[in-house]
Amino acid sequence: MLSSYQTNPLNINPLRGLLTKMLDIEAIRAWDAIKLFICATNVENGRAHIFERKDLTIDALMASACVPLTFQTVNIGGTPSWDGGYTGNPAIFPLIYNRESPDVVLVQINPLTRRGTPETPTEIINRLNEISFNAAIIGEMQAIALVQRLIKEDHLMPNSEAARLKNMNMHAISAEDQMRALGASSKLNTNLDYLLQLKEIGRKAAGA
Numbered sequence: 728m729l730s731s732y733q734t735n736p737l738n739i740n741p742l743r744g745l746l747t748k749m750l751d752i753e754a755i756r757a758w759d760a761i762k763l764f765i766c767a768t769n770v771e772n773g774r775a776h777i778f779e780r781k782d783l784t785i786d787a788l789m790a791s792a793c794v795p796l797t798f799q800t801v802n803i804g805g806t807p808s809w810d811g812g813y814t815g816n817p818a819i820f821p822l823i824y825n826r827e828s829p830d831v832v833l834v835q836i837n838p839l840t841r842r843g844t845p846e847t848p849t850e851i852i853n854r855l856n857e858i859s860f861n862a863a864i865i866g867e868m869q870a871i872a873l874v875q876r877l878i879k880e881d882h883l884m885p886n887s888e889a890a891r892l893k894n895m896n897m898h899a900i901s902a903e904d905q906m907r908a909l910g911a912s913s914k915l916n917t918n919l920d921y922l923l924q925l926k927e928i929g930r931k932a933a934g935a
Contacts, residue, residue, distance in 0.1 A: 728796070730795075731795070731797055732799060742789065746789070752783055752785060756781055763780035764777050764822070765811070766817060766818040768809045770806075771806065776808065778791075779821075784803075787803065789801045790811075792810060793809050795809050795810070813859060814863055816837075817833075819831060819864070820867065830898065835899055836906065838857065838903050838907045839865075841854060841857065853910075868897070871895055875895070878893070878894055901932060905932075
């Protein structure tokens with residue numbers, strides 16, 4: 728197995744040029760009508776780093792999509808950063824604290840369950856990645872469930888820091904059967920017909 732430092736020593740990444748060309752970062756940062764949260768993983772301490780709209784940069788976007796064996800680590804202010812999916816996939820807590828809406832819609836792209844035992848190297852790595860990326864959201868959902876129970880059973884002390892916690896309505900859009908049918912190579916498939924097929928799957932799942 729080779730790392731991106733060996734396969735791509737010049738650190739050439741077309742995504743950076745594409746983002747720079749297509750996005751007006753300054754306009755997004757100035758657009759206070761929306762709230763935006765981008766998650767990256769701090770490689771050194773293993774914690775999620777949330778970039779809000781006012782902090783948005785091309786580097787933050789690159790870090791949020793930096794799968795370490797595919798791309799070289801993105802350094803932001805001297806801090807090495809990887810894909811945010813390892814610590815928040817997605818990070819739910821920014822959508823809970825200090826936000827008025829009690830509803831969060833989660834679009835699930837990785838299947839939670841996959842029957843059978845992976846045996847080939849590709850199958851094993853694919854399933855390891857699915858489990859790793861799902862672990863963060865499972866942990867957050869368990870924490871949300873605990874808070875819901877504490878609120879329901881009136882265990883939170885009034886006027887305490889915990890009193891700011893609130894009931895949340897979690898909604899999921901998922902297509903488990905279709906996602907399970909896709910192989911590991913599908914994650915690198917940029918064919919337009921395939922992307923349009925994914926779009927149709929997503930629309931049907933949202934409708935359901």
